[in-house]
Amino acid sequence: MAELARLVEHLREPARLAAADAPTWATLIRLARKEALIGQLATIVGDAGVSPPPRARLILDDAMIGVEASQRAARWEAREAARLLGGRGYPVVLMKGTAYVVAGLPPAQGRTVGDLDILVPRAALGDAEAVLRANGWEPLKEDSYDDAYYREWMHELPPLAHGERGSVIDVHHTILPLTARLRPDADALIAAAVPVGGGLSVMSPPDMLLHSIAHLFYDGDFEGGLRNLWDIHRLTTHFAAPDFWPALRERARLHQLAAPLARALRTTRNLFGTEIDPALAGSATPLDALIRRRLLARDRHGMPTAPLTRQALYVRSHWLRMPPAMLARHLFTKWRMRRAAEAQG
Amino acid sequence: MSADWASQTVRVGPFAFELRSPLPEVIAAARRLYRDYPADAADGIADYCVAVLPPSAMRRWIRPNLVLACDVEVPFMAPVPRAHGLLALEMGMNLQLAAGMHRFVLIHAGAVARDGGALVMTGESGAGKSTLAAMLGHRGWRFLGDEFALLDPADGRFQPFPRPISLKNASIDLLRDVAPADRFGPRFDGTIKGSVQHLAPPVDAIAAMDAAVPARLIVMPSFVAGSEPTIRRISRAESFFHLSQASTNYRLIGERAFAAVWQLVETAPAYEIGYGSTADAEALIDELWRTHG
Numbered sequence: 030m031a032e033l034a035r036l037v038e039h040l041r042e043p044a045r046l047a048a049a050d051a052p053t054w055a056t057l058i059r060l061a062r063k064e065a066l067i068g069q070l071a072t073i074v075g076d077a078g079v080s081p082p083p084r085a086r087l088i089l090d091d092a093m094i095g096v097e098a099s100q101r102a103a104r105w106e107a108r109e110a111a112r113l114l115g116g117r118g119y120p121v122v123l124m125k126g127t128a129y130v131v132a133g134l135p136p137a138q139g140r141t142v143g144d145l146d147i148l149v150p151r152a153a154l155g156d157a158e159a160v161l162r163a164n165g166w167e168p169l170k171e172d173s174y175d176d177a178y179y180r181e182w183m184h185e186l187p188p189l190a191h192g193e194r195g196s197v198i199d200v201h202h203t204i205l206p207l208t209a210r211l212r213p214d215a216d217a218l219i220a221a222a223v224p225v226g227g228g229l230s231v232m233s234p235p236d237m238l239l240h241s242i243a244h245l246f247y248d249g250d251f252e253g254g255l256r257n258l259w260d261i262h263r264l265t266t267h268f269a270a271p272d273f274w275p276a277l278r279e280r281a282r283l284h285q286l287a288a289p290l291a292r293a294l295r296t297t298r299n300l301f302g303t304e305i306d307p308a309l310a311g312s313a314t315p316l317d318a319l320i321r322r323r324l325l326a327r328d329r330h331g332m333p334t335a336p337l338t339r340q341a342l343y344v345r346s347h348w349l350r351m352p353p354a355m356l357a358r359h360l361f362t363k364w365r366m367r368r369a370a371e372a373q374g
Numbered sequence: 375m376s377a378d379w380a381s382q383t384v385r386v387g388p389f390a391f392e393l394r395s396p397l398p399e400v401i402a403a404a405r406r407l408y409r410d411y412p413a414d415a416a417d418g419i420a421d422y423c424v425a426v427l428p429p430s431a432m433r434r435w436i437r438p439n440l441v442l443a444c445d446v447e448v449p450f451m452a453p454v455p456r457a458h459g460l461l462a463l464e465m466g467m468n469l470q471l472a473a474g475m476h477r478f479v480l481i482h483a484g485a486v487a488r489d490g491g492a493l494v495m496t497g498e499s500g501a502g503k504s505t506l507a508a509m510l511g512h513r514g515w516r517f518l519g520d521e522f523a524l525l526d527p528a529d530g531r532f533q534p535f536p537r538p539i540s541l542k543n544a545s546i547d548l549l550r551d552v553a554p555a556d557r558f559g560p561r562f563d564g565t566i567k568g569s570v571q572h573l574a575p576p577v578d579a580i581a582a583m584d585a586a587v588p589a590r591l592i593v594m595p596s597f598v599a600g601s602e603p604t605i606r607r608i609s610r611a612e613s614f615f616h617l618s619q620a621s622t623n624y625r626l627i628g629e630r631a632f633a634a635v636w637q638l639v640e641t642a643p644a645y646e647i648g649y650g651s652t653a654d655a656e657a658l659i660d661e662l663w664r665t666h667g
């Protein structure tokens with residue numbers, strides 16, 4: 030736990046990098062790779078004007094080639110989405126990494142961007158899927174249970190992959206699964222989105238931050254969570270202004286996300302020293318400590334530690350995602366399918 | 375705790391790998407195979423860590439098998455039997471470069487050098503490039519690598535990456551005749567690719583692994599048992615097509631990779647050769663090298 034805390038400290042105070050010795054660099058690089066923060070580390074090293082040992086420099090430069098390629102591809106995929114969907118008469122909202130890159134926001138610095146995530150009105154899902162499938166995008170999941178599950182209960186279509194490029198697009202109609210206990214207002218998210226050209230838009234600042242928070246603090250088991258928390262830290266710092274906090278409070282109430290927001294603000298302040306409005310941060314609970322432990326659960330070699338904490342938060346993620354009876358049915362079906370597959374294979 | 379695991383750093387060409395495992399016998403096998411390589415990393419910082427471990431505590435004892443844990447996330451790999459730990463390590467090292475290395479254009483090719491120039495051999499899996507590189511590497515050529523050729527976009531040279539040669543099936547016996555017995559690693563039967571045995575390259579090739587060389591000749595071999603030797607000059611466009619297709623990171627690197635591969639096909643002529651025996655292939659290559667080398 031102390032090891033990942035060192036990575037966090039160096040990201041938080043880049044000036045400390047000047048004093049880092051070779052073993053420290055080796056550990057920082059290894060852990061940053063594991064947490065998908067290697068490009069962010071490279072960017073910070075550049076901004077801080079620090080000269081790392083030549084071998085660390087090579088590794089960081091190499092990572093940046095990968096980051097730049099992923100962002101180039103993300104821009105290309107966004108243009109393709111604009112070309113195919115931009116003129117269909119409904120809003121198309123870029124999400125997550127692609128949104129940060131296209132809108133030129135701070136989390137984009139050094140960030141690897143993976144799949145393209147877009148948000149469209151639920152009524153437009155059928156059209157978006159038909160247009161994409163007519164233009165080279167094909168379903169990735171072949172399994173009919175998964176397909177049906179996505180369509181009935183998830184906040185997105187089953188992922189589509191491009192037959193030639195292999196890239197993946199996730200078409201969302203809201204930001205949390207329909208089974209979750211909280212119900213963000215998808216219409217409001219889309220109505221407030223900010224155009225970025227080509228028929229595309231990105232979410233308004235408070236909504237963008239709340240989406241990032243809902244994703245990390247309400248819809249997952251915190252795997253890869255440090256990178257997502259870094260996104261939250263950079264967004265919060267960038268948007269912070271006297272009139273931002275009241276707007277954020279209002280949007281969090283609208284989307285039923287006030288509690289995840291408070292927890293996220295406490296966590297990012299605690300780990301990255303983010304400047305926040307304390308009035309929105311509520312007060313600490315025992316779960317905060319568990320989350321902190323989970324976010325930092327790696328040893329010096331990058332291997333996972335804290336198995337019980339991991340397990341506890343994994344169970345929590347399913348508990349939040351669906352009602353108990355449904356969860357039982359889902360896990361039973363998955364278990365049966367796995368058993369059938371093992372018997373075959 | 376993973377801090378107690380056995381570990382060994384090995385440097386191959388421009389990269390240092392930190393190999394780790396909770397199973398000491400896996401690391402001991404790697405130590406034997408890599409005994410002639412430098413055992414340190416530049417600046418004390420390994421480029422990639424590759425760990426081989428049982429997927430869970432239970433699997434250490436029941437139906438024991440092994441999985442990889444690496445610095446750079448690698449695509450899902452099916453677990454291998456516990457006895458194949460060294461194979462998993464080797465696979466992990468390959469995957470680190472294929473998935474996470476962007477500063478050299480990585481071309482799936484065998485390469486050897488002579489008179490200050492490199493011969494690069496690319497082709498489909500099974501075309502014989504690995505066997506030929508191994509063979510030539512024991513017959514007067516300097517072995518640069520049997521699987522990955524590293525093209526430096528900064529200067530157009532090939533950076534040697536003389537990993538132990540991964541011999542498969544019939545190639546194992548072919549090389550038995552030319553390489554000393556103590557250079558071979560353990561033999562693994564019944565793998566996905568049949569029988570596999572590693573061969574440590576000649577000591578000279580390891581000692582010279584920091585000396586990069588420009589390419590002088592490109593050969594695309596294809597082995598057809600019992601066939602007569604054939605030779606065909608191929609155009610720059612065709613050569614470019616093959617080399618860029620044989621690269622794992624050409625698309626990712628983008629424009630710099632395009633420029634480097636184009637420069638390569640402009641300076642090094644390319645030939646397709648068909649052969650039915652290694653002796654035929656060696657004769658064809660000698661003939662081409664006399665003309666272009």
